[in-house]
Amino acid sequence: MIPASIALARILKQEGTEFLFCFPTTEIIEAAAIEGIRVITCRTERTVTHMADAYTRVHNGKRIGVCAVQAGPGTESAFVGFAQAFADSSPILMVTDAAKRNRVGLPSLSDTVGNYRGVTKWADTINAPDRVASMASRAFTKLRNGRRRPVLLELPGDVADEQIDETKLRYVPARSYASAADGKDISRAIELLLKARKPMFYVGQGVLWAEAAPELREFAELVNVPVMTTNLAKSVFPEDHALSLGSAGAEVTGMNDHFLRESDLVFCLGASLTQSLAAIAIPRPKTIVHCTDDAGDLNTEYHLTEHAVIGDIKLVLRQLIDEARERGGRPDDGAAAEIAKLREAWLAQWMPKLTSDETPIGPYRVVWDLMNTIDRSRAIVTHDSGTPRSHLTPFYSAPLPRTFLGWGNAHQLGSSLPLIMGAKMAAPEKLAVAFMGDAAFGMSAMDLETAVRENIPVLAIVMNNSWMSTYSKRIPEATKRYKVGYMSANYTDVARGLGCQAERVDRPSEIVPALKRAIAATENGQPAVLEVMSKVEYSSSRFGATGP
Ligand SMILES: Cc1ncc(C[n+]2csc(CCOP(=O)(O)OP(=O)(O)O)c2C)c(N)n1
Ligand SMILES: [Mg+2]
DSSP: OEEHHHHHHHHHHHTTOOEEEEESOOHHHHHHHHTTOEEEEOSSHHHHHHHHHHHHHHTTTSSOEEEEEOTTHHHHHHHHHHHHHHHTTOOEEEEEOOOOGGGTTOTTSOOHHHHHGGGOSEEEEOOSGGGHHHHHHHHHHHHHSSSOOOEEEEOOHHHHHSEEOGGGOOOOOOOOOOOOOOHHHHHHHHHHHHHOSSEEEEEOTHHHHTTOHHHHHHHHHHHTOOEEEETTTTTSSOTTSTTEEEEESSSBOHHHHHHHHHOSEEEEESOOOOOBTTBOOOOSSOEEEEEESOGGGTTSSSSSOSEEEESOHHHHHHHHHHHHHHTTOOOOOSHHHHHHHHHHHHHHHHHHHHTOOOSSBOHHHHHHHHHHHSOGGGEEEEEOSSHHHHHHTTTOOOOSTTSEEOOOSSOOTTOHHHHHHHHHHHOTTSEEEEEEEHHHHHHHGGGHHHHHHTTOOOEEEEEEOSBOHHHHTTOHHHHHHHOTTBOOOOHHHHHHHTTOEEEEEOSGGGHHHHHHHHHHHHHTTOOEEEEEEBOOOOOOSOOTTTOO
């Protein structure tokens, strides 16, 4: 006989759980430790959920990030991370406790399941020990199939302690299933593509989750169509490829702006077409072909979608390739040459900022130096909210899938540090970099201590402009009278106090050497912080016609 909590921990192991991201306490923490799952304690529940989120993303959902916090204060504090994982469609699992059976429904207790309904695909209570296996199976089936979204399971303390017969505990890990599309829909999609005057691909993160980057590339090259990705999908198509238009969220590359305006057909692959800071709106009128695995995405942001293809995007891409090849592909209409010219003109316009020697240091110079110093094919780089996202995402060129972590339909300030920590847990061999502002740092920096304690050697680049520059223009009176948005500290001292290697740089010439020392520290197992004394930089690569 074994307690129900041990049974659940064994099931988690069968589902491939290596780590339990947690803040004490709830019964599954002790059970997981007994069963040999490494338990990682963070400083806040928000970090717990963000780490699980990025861990899942980097594994493309093949391994699920699992977290555990206490019901009540813990689940209320973890809500932030769930809201973000839900908005970005990232499947994570939370296991928490709940009221004992003889106290269910009392008004003093928080209704976790009720509160989490809006940020989970499924939230429920394991209310009897013999339901552990069936409810865990249902949870992992939902996490691995259909729309990817978080799940919460409550394991109340009294249920957790009840004994079950382990010989009767049979568990088969949940797998995912994929269906191809209707052949008629594929034919029509290719017909529209082949007769378009100037088509473009609008690629969403579904292609990343389906691990369909090779098929995407094959299709783009076969039909000679330029490829735009959303920020969430950034890195799924090599951004140094001749057909790459780069990414487009709130900020847009010059190439994307041009094609979004000029194209007659926007052919969407693995995108929900949600408009947000992480995914740009499509200017209308325009013909839209929408390939998604979720029919619920259709005619949501855009009504009058011309045509849709419903199916798993990896299988759909293969069907599209076969159909297009049968029809002889699509001739080269000079798209690559046009993109090259547009890229050159756009970069020429930004090069003075990207290579600026000014002080305080301009953020674009940091982006440029970072890009040209690190081995981007062996890194994962992510941005925070605010102007760091604006400065980094359009210009950073990501060469391989998941070398960049775009996020942010809910764009929680301060997420980049816990996200990059979770990413590093999933891919310890990669250099893991978060690019963040000073206000963002204030929201999550205490978890650098977690990074030090748990040996998660990430690098945080903190742009210290002593300001929430994002909003300073919108609150001039509040700023003048009450200094709203102004904040100042020595973050290098803070980071050193938490056990990191840390340096503050004032001059542009110091960036690269300091970056190299920080990277060396991470390679020796120590988390690092590079604090850049930076100017407030308002300009960003936004365009009226295609901006949010
Ligand atoms: C939790 C949360 N609260 C508020 C916001 C709104 N917000 C977005 S950016 C920002 C200020 C960012 O300041 P900082 O990190 O210093 O970056 P900067 O814009 O100065 O480069 C705020 C308050 C948010 N995204 N998340
Ligand atoms: Mg700032």
